[in-house]
Amino acid sequence: EAGVAQSPRYKIIEKRQSVAFWCNPISGHATLYWYQQILGQGPKLLIQFQNNGVVDDSQLPKDRFSAERLKGVDSTLKIQPAKLEDSAVYLCASSFTGYEQYFGPGTRLTVT
Amino acid sequence: AQTVTQSQPEMSVQEAETVTLSCTYDTSESDYYLFWYKQPPSRQMILVIRQEAYKQQNATENRFSVNFQKAAKSFSLKISDSQLGDAAMYFCAYRRQNSGNTPLVFGKGTRLSVIA
Numbered sequence: 001e002a003g004v005a006q007s008p009r010y011k012i013i014e015k016r017q018s019v020a021f022w023c024n025p026i027s028g029h030a031t032l033y034w035y036q037q038i039l040g041q042g043p044k045l046l047i048q049f050q051n052n053g054v055v056d057d058s059q060l061p062k063d064r065f066s067a068e069r070l071k072g073v074d075s076t077l078k079i080q081p082a083k084l085e086d087s088a089v090y091l092c093a094s095s096f097t098g099y100e101q102y103f104g105p106g107t108r109l110t111v112t
Numbered sequence: 113a114q115t116v117t118q119s120q121p122e123m124s125v126q127e128a129e130t131v132t133l134s135c136t137y138d139t140s141e142s143d144y145y146l147f148w149y150k151q152p153p154s155r156q157m158i159l160v161i162r163q164e165a166y167k168q169q170n171a172t173e174n175r176f177s178v179n180f181q182k183a184a185k186s187f188s189l190k191i192s193d194s195q196l197g198d199a200a201m202y203f204c205a206y207r208r209q210n211s212g213n214t215p216l217v218f219g220k221g222t223r224l225s226v227i228a
Contacts, residue, residue, distance in 0.1 A: 050213065
């Protein structure tokens, strides 16, 4: 069974630029999560999708972050414009039953 | 809101010895799940062990076991016969039990070093 795929693995941008991350969950997993992991901290939920609908985006900075999950499969997370404090690892996870979440390898974003 | 606290930023253990990582959490819920995840330098989060709050028996997975104290809201991880490959960040996580899928709430992590 293929795992959760994410790209790119690394991204370096300047502040005020835009960036997009892509996630392909495990086939058949209806629930998809995006987490932000700042250096030295545990991951924090940004947004949760159930199929192509948003379940929880209460911690998503909506003035600069956006996410979509078209057709209930792949998802894209965008930041525009980026700030220095957005430097972090962005983790995508998917779940079928909710009991266990499977994580992708993450994207390390550096904003200079 | 639920919170998870890991009070040990760093721990070290000699190879083949035993180490215990601590975790406490705060919740008003009675039904929930607790997890320990391992994150090596590759950044891939790997599930180590999980515990359902309604189960009194502590979970065990090979060299990994937990001490779940529901009344004290404590959930520690014991690693026996430590191996060099156990070196990583370890995160304790909580998930509320619900009819739908709920997200994980993580602690800040404990960095474990294994000394040869």
